[in-house]
Amino acid sequence: MTTSKDSQAPSVAEGMGRFERYLSLWVALAIVAGVLLGQFAPAVPETLSRFEVAQVSIPVAILIWAMIFPMMAQIDFSAVLGVRRQPKGLVITTTVNWLIKPFTMFAIAWFFLMVVFRPFIPEPLASQYLAGAILLGAAPCTAMVFVWSYLTRGDAAYTLVQVSLNDLIMLFAFAPIVVLLLGISNIQVPWDTVALSVFLYIVIPLAAGYLTRRTLIARHGAEWYDNVFMKKVGPITPIGLIITLVLLFAFQGDVILANPLHIVLIAIPLIIQTVLIFFIAYGWAKAWKVPHNVAAPGAMIGASNFFELAVAAAIALFGLQSGAALATVVGVLVEVPLMLALVRIANKTRHHFPAAAEAAP
Amino acid sequence: MAIAISRRAREFIQRKGGVVTVRLAPRHGCCGGMASLAVADAVEPDDPAGYRHLEREGIRVYLAPELVDEGLSVDLEGWGIFRHLYVDGAPLKR
Numbered sequence: 001m002t003t004s005k006d007s008q009a010p011s012v013a014e015g016m017g018r019f020e021r022y023l024s025l026w027v028a029l030a031i032v033a034g035v036l037l038g039q040f041a042p043a044v045p046e047t048l049s050r051f052e053v054a055q056v057s058i059p060v061a062i063l064i065w066a067m068i069f070p071m072m073a074q075i076d077f078s079a080v081l082g083v084r085r086q087p088k089g090l091v092i093t094t095t096v097n098w099l100i101k102p103f104t105m106f107a108i109a110w111f112f113l114m115v116v117f118r119p120f121i122p123e124p125l126a127s128q129y130l131a132g133a134i135l136l137g138a139a140p141c142t143a144m145v146f147v148w149s150y151l152t153r154g155d156a157a158y159t160l161v162q163v164s165l166n167d168l169i170m171l172f173a174f175a176p177i178v179v180l181l182l183g184i185s186n187i188q189v190p191w192d193t194v195a196l197s198v199f200l201y202i203v204i205p206l207a208a209g210y211l212t213r214r215t216l217i218a219r220h221g222a223e224w225y226d227n228v229f230m231k232k233v234g235p236i237t238p239i240g241l242i243i244t245l246v247l248l249f250a251f252q253g254d255v256i257l258a259n260p261l262h263i264v265l266i267a268i269p270l271i272i273q274t275v276l277i278f279f280i281a282y283g284w285a286k287a288w289k290v291p292h293n294v295a296a297p298g299a300m301i302g303a304s305n306f307f308e309l310a311v312a313a314a315i316a317l318f319g320l321q322s323g324a325a326l327a328t329v330v331g332v333l334v335e336v337p338l339m340l341a342l343v344r345i346a347n348k349t350r351h352h353f354p355a356a357a358e359a360a361p
Numbered sequence: 362m363a364i365a366i367s368r369r370a371r372e373f374i375q376r377k378g379g380v381v382t383v384r385l386a387p388r389h390g391c392c393g394g395m396a397s398l399a400v401a402d403a404v405e406p407d408d409p410a411g412y413r414h415l416e417r418e419g420i421r422v423y424l425a426p427e428l429v430d431e432g433l434s435v436d437l438e439g440w441g442i443f444r445h446l447y448v449d450g451a452p453l454k455r
Contacts, residue, residue, distance in 0.1 A: 204412030234389030
């Protein structure tokens, strides 16, 4: 599979290794492996679930930190000072990510899960899936957007600034948005539970990542940090993700075996939301005559999600066996093929946008 | 091997010792994958032999070979201790 040749964009094979190109397959295999583990070796998840402190599962916390820490360790918050460089792009992406995306996700997921699919999904379970969708909607992509930006020949400096800005906003906006939308959905989650999950899975990895970055760069230099340390630490995220999924589905086995169709039903609103958000941001950028190398990464960041955070929050708030955790995983399942389709659309429509030099102020 | 360095960036680099390294820094995707973006640091590279170098208005520039023909510009942004160099003009690379 390649992106359009006439756009001179890199091919998917150039931009993505085998692991990430076939992520959906590995996620599907993790689901099968987890279900088999739960069914044939139930002692494993039972034993792991015993290691709890203050209702926080230690093995799960370690896996979640393994997923999130490498992403936090590569954030350069000083890049946020570049916000003045592409103001239109940043207005679009910030508005779409924080004022539109969480609410369209809630509305679309509510409509499908609570109304359209009502005959197929019992209401308590539908509410759990809705909660998972809300968590996905409140967590825009934080790292994968560099790959999507590369595949659409996005502006590297702009991509870095928008990621830093979104990460900073996420620190303050994720919890209030989640609490607000869960409240509207009549899904009661105590504030202290949300605050604990934000502290455990955003604040701690973020602070650890920031301190690690500062300390190691001061000691060994930025080049060593990027090319030696991050080269070793960066790949831990997808490995942590897959192991977490195996563990999660070891607990979810009975739910999946009883309702295999639910995975498809959950995927439908998530796919619609992804495509809608992409076109809102992309269309807005077109209307504002934003250059394509800003419009494409600006649309990709909202369309894609920070799955590790959504999975972590779902597990922390609702548990490994919850429908919310399952819904966030379905997001991971459809992510890569869907985003690659949007990459193709962005590359094929490049000629509708001004080139960077034409659009410069 | 064209590279433009703004006046503010030049002054900043000169205060830091008159050397700048422009290189690729990898960013890892959460679902795997990686893309590299061009960054500039006002320090000597770890392995100067792995870079092309040139003198530009009193500044020694070390440029990663992959960035030689990109027509880059180096500028300065931020304030106080948060001031840092940034690179414009290079697309993300694998």
